[in-house]
Amino acid sequence: MAVLSDYHLHSSFSGDSETPMETMIERAISLGMKNMCFTEHMDMDYVYIKEEETGMFDLNTDSYLFDLIKYKEKYSDKINIYFGVELGLQPHLARTLSKYVKEYDFDFVIGSSHLCNRKDPYFPYFYEGRPEEEAYREYFSSILDNLKVFQNFDVYGHLDYVVRYGPNKDKDYSYGKYKDVLDPILEKLIDMEKGIEVNTSGVSYGLKELNPCTGILKRYRELGGEIITIGSDAHSPDRILKDFNRAADILKECGYKYHTIFAKRMPEYVKL
Numbered sequence: 166m167a168v169l170s171d172y173h174l175h176s177s178f179s180g181d182s183e184t185p186m187e188t189m190i191e192r193a194i195s196l197g198m199k200n201m202c203f204t205e206h207m208d209m210d211y212v213y214i215k216e217e218e219t220g221m222f223d224l225n226t227d228s229y230l231f232d233l234i235k236y237k238e239k240y241s242d243k244i245n246i247y248f249g250v251e252l253g254l255q256p257h258l259a260r261t262l263s264k265y266v267k268e269y270d271f272d273f274v275i276g277s278s279h280l281c282n283r284k285d286p287y288f289p290y291f292y293e294g295r296p297e298e299e300a301y302r303e304y305f306s307s308i309l310d311n312l313k314v315f316q317n318f319d320v321y322g323h324l325d326y327v328v329r330y331g332p333n334k335d336k337d338y339s340y341g342k343y344k345d346v347l348d349p350i351l352e353k354l355i356d357m358e359k360g361i362e363v364n365t366s367g368v369s370y371g372l373k374e375l376n377p378c379t380g381i382l383k384r385y386r387e388l389g390g391e392i393i394t395i396g397s398d399a400h401s402p403d404r405i406l407k408d409f410n411r412a413a414d415i416l417k418e419c420g421y422k423y424h425t426i427f428a429k430r431m432p433e434y435v436k437l
Contacts, residue, residue, distance in 0.1 A: 170200035173396020180221030182400040192402035195350035208253030249273035273427040276318030340380025360392025
Protein backbone atom coordinates (compact mmCIF):
# COMPACT_ATOMS: atom_id res chain seq x y z
CA MET A 166 0.00 0.00 0.00
CA ALA A 167 1.44 3.33 -1.13
CA VAL A 168 -0.36 5.55 1.41
CA LEU A 169 0.41 4.73 5.04
CA SER A 170 -0.85 7.92 6.68
CA ASP A 171 -4.45 8.22 7.87
CA TYR A 172 -5.50 11.78 8.69
CA HIS A 173 -9.10 11.33 9.83
CA LEU A 174 -9.48 9.04 12.84
CA HIS A 175 -11.81 8.92 15.83
CA SER A 176 -11.66 7.17 19.18
CA SER A 177 -13.93 7.08 22.23
CA PHE A 178 -13.14 10.76 22.79
CA SER A 179 -15.62 11.35 19.95
CA GLY A 180 -19.24 10.97 20.95
CA ASP A 181 -20.00 8.52 18.13
CA SER A 182 -17.15 6.08 18.81
CA GLU A 183 -16.64 3.51 21.55
CA THR A 184 -13.12 2.46 20.55
CA PRO A 185 -10.30 3.19 23.02
CA MET A 186 -7.51 5.28 21.54
CA GLU A 187 -4.89 2.62 22.24
CA THR A 188 -6.91 0.04 20.30
CA MET A 189 -6.87 2.32 17.26
CA ILE A 190 -3.12 2.82 17.64
CA GLU A 191 -2.35 -0.87 17.96
CA ARG A 192 -4.39 -1.60 14.84
CA ALA A 193 -2.55 1.11 12.91
CA ILE A 194 0.81 -0.32 13.94
CA SER A 195 -0.28 -3.80 12.84
CA LEU A 196 -1.09 -2.35 9.40
CA GLY A 197 2.40 -0.89 9.09
CA MET A 198 1.25 2.70 9.23
CA LYS A 199 3.79 5.51 9.50
CA ASN A 200 1.52 8.38 10.55
CA MET A 201 -1.89 8.61 12.19
CA CYS A 202 -3.77 11.74 13.16
CA PHE A 203 -6.68 11.62 15.57
CA THR A 204 -9.32 14.17 14.63
CA GLU A 205 -11.87 13.94 17.41
CA HIS A 206 -15.24 15.62 16.97
CA MET A 207 -15.81 19.10 18.36
CA ASP A 208 -19.30 20.20 17.33
CA MET A 209 -20.16 23.19 19.45
CA ASP A 210 -23.82 24.18 19.63
CA TYR A 211 -24.92 21.01 17.91
CA VAL A 212 -28.68 20.52 17.59
CA TYR A 213 -29.50 17.31 19.45
CA ILE A 214 -32.64 15.37 18.57
CA LYS A 215 -32.56 13.18 21.68
CA GLU A 216 -32.21 14.97 25.00
CA GLU A 217 -30.10 12.16 26.45
CA GLU A 218 -27.44 12.75 23.78
CA THR A 219 -26.92 16.40 24.65
CA GLY A 220 -23.23 17.23 24.79
CA MET A 221 -21.98 14.06 23.11
CA PHE A 222 -20.09 16.11 20.50
CA ASP A 223 -18.51 18.52 23.00
CA LEU A 224 -14.92 17.31 23.06
CA ASN A 225 -13.05 17.17 26.38
CA THR A 226 -9.91 18.40 24.69
CA ASP A 227 -7.69 18.35 27.78
CA SER A 228 -8.45 14.69 28.52
CA TYR A 229 -8.01 13.82 24.87
CA LEU A 230 -4.63 15.55 24.73
CA PHE A 231 -3.50 13.91 27.97
CA ASP A 232 -4.06 10.42 26.56
CA LEU A 233 -2.64 11.30 23.16
CA ILE A 234 0.62 12.54 24.69
CA LYS A 235 0.81 9.38 26.81
CA TYR A 236 0.44 7.07 23.80
CA LYS A 237 2.56 9.24 21.56
CA GLU A 238 5.46 8.64 23.94
CA LYS A 239 4.65 4.97 24.51
CA TYR A 240 4.61 4.14 20.80
CA SER A 241 7.16 6.70 19.59
CA ASP A 242 9.42 4.01 18.13
CA LYS A 243 6.58 2.43 16.14
CA ILE A 244 4.37 5.18 14.73
CA ASN A 245 3.99 8.96 14.55
CA ILE A 246 0.82 10.09 16.32
CA TYR A 247 -0.57 13.56 15.64
CA PHE A 248 -2.99 15.81 17.50
CA GLY A 249 -5.93 16.85 15.36
CA VAL A 250 -9.53 17.91 15.64
CA GLU A 251 -12.59 17.89 13.40
CA LEU A 252 -14.55 21.07 13.89
CA GLY A 253 -18.24 21.19 13.10
CA LEU A 254 -18.49 24.57 11.40
CA GLN A 255 -21.42 26.95 11.67
CA PRO A 256 -21.17 30.63 10.66
CA HIS A 257 -22.32 31.98 14.03
CA LEU A 258 -19.50 30.03 15.74
CA ALA A 259 -16.66 31.57 13.74
CA ARG A 260 -15.23 33.68 16.57
CA THR A 261 -15.70 30.97 19.21
CA LEU A 262 -14.04 28.32 17.05
CA SER A 263 -11.12 30.60 16.22
CA LYS A 264 -10.52 31.18 19.91
CA TYR A 265 -10.74 27.44 20.64
CA VAL A 266 -8.21 26.48 17.93
CA LYS A 267 -5.74 29.06 19.23
CA GLU A 268 -5.89 27.56 22.72
CA TYR A 269 -4.29 24.26 21.64
CA ASP A 270 -1.19 23.29 19.70
CA PHE A 271 -2.97 21.21 17.10
CA ASP A 272 -1.07 19.50 14.33
CA PHE A 273 -4.06 19.44 12.03
CA VAL A 274 -7.58 20.90 11.88
CA ILE A 275 -10.41 19.63 9.69
CA GLY A 276 -13.33 21.94 9.09
CA SER A 277 -16.53 20.00 8.40
CA SER A 278 -20.18 20.78 7.82
CA HIS A 279 -22.25 18.47 10.02
CA LEU A 280 -25.07 20.98 10.39
CA CYS A 281 -26.64 23.00 7.60
CA ASN A 282 -28.61 26.01 8.79
CA ARG A 283 -29.11 24.32 12.17
CA LYS A 284 -30.28 21.05 10.55
CA ASP A 285 -28.36 17.78 10.33
CA PRO A 286 -28.39 16.06 6.90
CA TYR A 287 -27.90 12.78 8.73
CA PHE A 288 -31.61 12.77 9.58
CA PRO A 289 -34.48 12.21 7.09
CA TYR A 290 -36.22 15.45 8.10
CA PHE A 291 -33.55 17.39 6.19
CA TYR A 292 -34.88 16.00 2.88
CA GLU A 293 -38.60 15.62 3.56
CA GLY A 294 -41.09 17.67 1.60
CA ARG A 295 -38.72 18.91 -1.07
CA PRO A 296 -36.63 17.71 -4.02
CA GLU A 297 -33.34 16.05 -3.14
CA GLU A 298 -31.49 18.56 -5.31
CA GLU A 299 -32.84 21.45 -3.23
CA ALA A 300 -31.49 19.83 -0.05
CA TYR A 301 -28.09 19.22 -1.61
CA ARG A 302 -27.88 22.78 -2.87
CA GLU A 303 -28.75 24.17 0.53
CA TYR A 304 -25.95 22.12 2.04
CA PHE A 305 -23.35 23.28 -0.49
CA SER A 306 -24.42 26.91 -0.11
CA SER A 307 -23.95 26.61 3.66
CA ILE A 308 -20.32 25.55 3.12
CA LEU A 309 -19.65 28.80 1.30
CA ASP A 310 -21.31 30.67 4.19
CA ASN A 311 -18.77 29.06 6.54
CA LEU A 312 -15.82 29.91 4.31
CA LYS A 313 -16.80 33.57 4.21
CA VAL A 314 -16.37 33.92 7.99
CA PHE A 315 -13.95 31.22 9.17
CA GLN A 316 -10.49 30.24 7.99
CA ASN A 317 -8.62 28.66 10.94
CA PHE A 318 -8.60 25.13 9.55
CA ASP A 319 -6.34 23.17 7.19
CA VAL A 320 -8.66 21.12 4.99
CA TYR A 321 -12.41 20.92 4.46
CA GLY A 322 -13.71 17.48 5.37
CA HIS A 323 -15.94 15.21 3.25
CA LEU A 324 -17.03 18.10 1.06
CA ASP A 325 -20.13 16.34 -0.31
CA TYR A 326 -21.03 14.68 3.00
CA VAL A 327 -24.72 15.35 2.33
CA VAL A 328 -24.92 12.68 -0.39
CA ARG A 329 -24.23 9.95 2.18
CA TYR A 330 -27.71 10.39 3.60
CA GLY A 331 -29.90 11.67 0.76
CA PRO A 332 -32.89 9.54 -0.29
CA ASN A 333 -31.04 8.43 -3.44
CA LYS A 334 -27.51 9.02 -2.10
CA ASP A 335 -25.28 9.69 -5.14
CA LYS A 336 -27.45 7.91 -7.74
CA ASP A 337 -28.44 11.18 -9.44
CA TYR A 338 -25.53 13.23 -8.14
CA SER A 339 -22.46 14.45 -10.00
CA TYR A 340 -20.03 17.33 -9.90
CA GLY A 341 -21.40 18.62 -13.21
CA LYS A 342 -24.95 18.87 -11.89
CA TYR A 343 -23.82 21.12 -9.03
CA LYS A 344 -20.87 22.84 -10.73
CA ASP A 345 -22.42 26.29 -10.28
CA VAL A 346 -22.41 25.98 -6.49
CA LEU A 347 -19.33 23.75 -6.09
CA ASP A 348 -16.88 25.84 -8.14
CA PRO A 349 -17.20 28.91 -5.87
CA ILE A 350 -16.40 26.65 -2.89
CA LEU A 351 -13.29 25.22 -4.55
CA GLU A 352 -12.15 28.63 -5.75
CA LYS A 353 -12.58 30.09 -2.27
CA LEU A 354 -10.63 27.24 -0.66
CA ILE A 355 -7.76 27.70 -3.10
CA ASP A 356 -7.79 31.46 -2.55
CA MET A 357 -7.58 30.79 1.21
CA GLU A 358 -4.75 28.28 0.62
CA LYS A 359 -6.82 25.52 2.18
CA GLY A 360 -7.08 21.90 1.16
CA ILE A 361 -9.74 19.25 0.91
CA GLU A 362 -9.69 15.68 2.10
CA VAL A 363 -10.42 12.43 0.34
CA ASN A 364 -12.69 10.70 2.84
CA THR A 365 -12.84 7.00 2.03
CA SER A 366 -15.80 6.15 4.27
CA GLY A 367 -18.38 6.99 1.61
CA VAL A 368 -18.35 3.47 0.20
CA SER A 369 -19.45 2.08 3.55
CA TYR A 370 -22.56 4.28 3.27
CA GLY A 371 -23.47 2.71 -0.06
CA LEU A 372 -22.03 5.41 -2.31
CA LYS A 373 -20.59 4.75 -5.75
CA GLU A 374 -17.67 7.06 -5.03
CA LEU A 375 -15.61 8.43 -2.20
CA ASN A 376 -16.26 11.81 -0.53
CA PRO A 377 -15.89 14.04 -2.39
CA CYS A 378 -16.65 12.51 -5.77
CA THR A 379 -13.97 12.18 -8.44
CA GLY A 380 -15.38 15.12 -10.38
CA ILE A 381 -14.76 17.47 -7.46
CA LEU A 382 -11.24 16.14 -6.92
CA LYS A 383 -10.44 16.63 -10.59
CA ARG A 384 -11.87 20.14 -10.66
CA TYR A 385 -9.97 21.19 -7.52
CA ARG A 386 -6.76 20.12 -9.24
CA GLU A 387 -7.70 21.90 -12.49
CA LEU A 388 -8.22 25.11 -10.54
CA GLY A 389 -4.75 24.79 -8.99
CA GLY A 390 -5.54 23.02 -5.74
CA GLU A 391 -2.78 20.82 -4.35
CA ILE A 392 -3.46 20.25 -0.64
CA ILE A 393 -5.08 16.81 -0.36
CA THR A 394 -5.23 14.67 2.77
CA ILE A 395 -6.55 11.11 2.86
CA GLY A 396 -8.64 9.93 5.78
CA SER A 397 -10.66 6.83 6.53
CA ASP A 398 -12.97 8.60 9.02
CA ALA A 399 -12.61 5.41 11.03
CA HIS A 400 -14.51 5.18 14.29
CA SER A 401 -13.44 1.56 14.79
CA PRO A 402 -10.16 -0.26 14.05
CA ASP A 403 -11.51 -2.29 11.12
CA ARG A 404 -11.97 0.90 9.06
CA ILE A 405 -8.44 2.26 9.33
CA LEU A 406 -6.81 2.69 5.87
CA LYS A 407 -9.96 1.31 4.25
CA ASP A 408 -10.06 1.92 0.47
CA PHE A 409 -6.79 3.89 0.51
CA ASN A 410 -5.48 2.16 -2.60
CA ARG A 411 -8.61 3.25 -4.43
CA ALA A 412 -8.15 6.81 -3.17
CA ALA A 413 -4.54 6.89 -4.36
CA ASP A 414 -5.50 5.59 -7.81
CA ILE A 415 -8.24 8.20 -8.16
CA LEU A 416 -5.91 11.01 -7.15
CA LYS A 417 -3.33 9.90 -9.71
CA GLU A 418 -6.02 9.78 -12.40
CA CYS A 419 -7.01 13.32 -11.46
CA GLY A 420 -3.45 14.58 -11.92
CA TYR A 421 -2.16 14.60 -8.35
CA LYS A 422 1.41 13.48 -7.68
CA TYR A 423 1.33 13.96 -3.91
CA HIS A 424 -0.93 13.69 -0.91
CA THR A 425 -0.47 15.82 2.19
CA ILE A 426 0.25 15.19 5.85
CA PHE A 427 0.40 17.86 8.55
CA ALA A 428 2.47 18.53 11.66
CA LYS A 429 2.20 21.75 13.66
CA ARG A 430 -0.32 22.95 11.04
CA MET A 431 2.35 22.82 8.31
CA PRO A 432 1.78 20.68 5.19
CA GLU A 433 4.26 18.12 3.94
CA TYR A 434 3.83 16.62 0.49
CA VAL A 435 4.26 12.87 0.16
CA LYS A 436 4.60 11.18 -3.22
CA LEU A 437 1.68 8.96 -4.17
